[in-house]
Amino acid sequence: MKRHSTAIWNGTGKEGSGNLSTQSTVLNKTQYSWKSRFEDGIGTNPEELLAAAHAGCYTMKLSFLVTGAGHTPEHLETRCDISLENGTITKSELHVKGKVAGMSAEDFKKLAEQANVECLVGKNFVCEKVVVSVDFM
Numbered sequence: 040m041k042r043h044s045t046a047i048w049n050g051t052g053k054e055g056s057g058n059l060s061t062q063s064t065v066l067n068k069t070q071y072s073w074k075s076r077f078e079d080g081i082g083t084n085p086e087e088l089l090a091a092a093h094a095g096c097y098t099m100k101l102s103f104l105v106t107g108a109g110h111t112p113e114h115l116e117t118r119c120d121i122s123l124e125n126g127t128i129t130k131s132e133l134h135v136k137g138k139v140a141g142m143s144a145e146d147f148k149k150l151a152e153q154a155n156v157e158c159l160v161g162k163n164f165v166c167e168k169v170v171v172s173v174d175f176m
Contacts, residue, residue: 059083086121086128093131094119096160104150104157105139114138131164136174144175 044066048057056072066083074080098117105112115137122130133155137147151173155161 056082059088086123089128090119090121090131093121093158093160093164094133097133097154097158098135100158101135101137101151101154104154105137105142105147108142108146108150110139110142112137112139128164131161133161134174138175144173147175148173 042062044059044061046057046059047068049055053073056070058068058070059066060068070082071084072080072082075082076084076086094117097119098115101115101117102112105115115135117136118134120130120132120134121128122132135151137151139147
């Protein structure tokens with residue numbers, strides 16, 4: 040399997056701007072710039088997209104693990120915060136909430152930690168640490 044995205048940039052790094060498009064067209068010439076990356080400008084940025092990829096991959100892996108344990112997840116929600124400091128991604132922090140009928144909070148936490156270890160996107164971060172906090176509903 041291969042997936043692709045395309046980035047187009049015009050102008051200098053700080054004054055220029057660009058757009059991102061994905062094979063699926065979910066992003067279709069989506070704006071990004073210095074301001075959307077390092078300030079509060081309109082558009083997306085690479086760190087936000089990394090956070091979405093990590094949250095999405097992790098949550099899907101957790102769903103597979105919960106299902107494999109004989110339960111059906113009613114609701115799984117993961118927020119991912121990517122920390123960028125001095126030009127380096129230093130942390131990817133996952134905050135997961137789950138509602139699974141018939142599963143204990145302790146068992147859910149174990150599966151949440153296992154999903155962190157097995158997440159394909161998370162395994163590729165070379166940052167200081169990946170942190171998971173769990174809220175069982």
